[in-house]
Amino acid sequence: MPGEAYLHDGEEMSNTSDQDNVLLEVKDLKKHFPIRRGFLRRTIGYVKAVDGISFYINEGRTFGLVGESGCGKTTTGRTILRLIEPTSGEITFNDQDTGRVRVDQLDKEQMRTLRRNMQIVFQDPYSSLNPRLTIKQVVGEPLVVNRVAKGQELADRIGELLRAVGLRPEYIDRYPHAFSGGQRQRIGIARALALNPKLIVCDEPVSALDVSIQAQVLNLLEDLQSQFGLTYLFVAHDLSVIKHISDRVAVMYVGKLVEMAETEELFANPKHPYTEALMSAVPRPDPRARSKRVVLRGEVANPANPPPGCYFHPRCQYAQATCAREPPVFQDVGNDHWVACHYANELELAGLEMFD
Secondary structure, eight states: OTTEEOOSTTOOOEEOSOGGGEEEEEEEEEEEEEEEETTTTEEEEEEEEEEEEEEEEETTOEEEEEOSTTSSHHHHHHHHTTSSOOSEEEEEEEETTTEEEEGGGOOHHHHHHHGGGEEEEOSOTTTSSOTTSOHHHHHHHHHHHTTOOOHHHHHHHHHHHHHHTTOOGGGGGOOGGGSOHHHHHHHHHHHHHTTOOSEEEEESTTTTSOHHHHHHHHHHHHHHHHHHTOEEEEEESOHHHHHHHOSEEEEEETTEEEEEEEHHHHHHSOOSHHHHHHHHTSOOSOTTSOOOOOOOOSOOOOTTSOOSSOTTGGGOTTOOHHHHHSOOOOEEOSTTOEEOOTTTTTOOOOOGGGGO
16 A cells, blocks of 8 residues: 555554555564474474564455465464464454454454454365365354354355355265365365455465366455455465465565565566566466576575575575675565565566566
């Protein structure tokens, strides 16, 4: 949003825009997992899975979070929902009933109430559905637990949810093993919709599906967003998927955000070398096209023992001496485009279309 300024390292955010349109706001979120060794299980260090990230999501929009496996993007989504307890930071949710609430400060009973407005679609449709439960029990469980519906009202609501995700209500008494991967993911989406949430965390919801089925599920998510006014935090490692569905995108590397911008701006004008490398790896639909691949040297930094300065500098082809000494500040370089790179304004990096 124009006129907004987000300061790094958890400092206060100034915002000249309308705060009422921000559904979720995250400030300096951290999740550090302890490393314990020895007979007494003493803590000898921490894995910094999420290391001080800040972003916002406007109501009715899709925020894409992308990065390599192990960068902390799934942990971010689960920490926001308090499925994993955060180490520190602020998570503010604009609840439709109680107004703006600090998710990180709520007790167990308050979280149970709030979770009606915050749901998740898991990555693997084969492990996220209980094989011992029928579809009626799987989709209806949130309604039963929260005492929203029972009896015929419950059956009618489950039928509506199944129709909304493109499945026939007659399937209500079948078990998950009777469905394909794409159908199972639709069932997972129906379960997430059961309580009419405002925010859904989509944790790589199409990565385990065939490409043709991926497109169907993505189109379904877009249709449901328009129909029910949903807001998505969409976690993925596939840039082509992120480009298709997201309004705003953040790129994550070893627990930190390295770049964040509106989707068109980021893909046309990347400012961080890591983003450029990710874009060069996107497969091209034309088999005759020659890819101009940016090959990164070395390995991903260890989140338990990251390098000094910029975490990306050992793999960066543009790295200078400053990069190894000083950590870059995550700052706005114009057009609400945020980058953590010392030389963001000096580098001329290739956008996605340049690799075609």
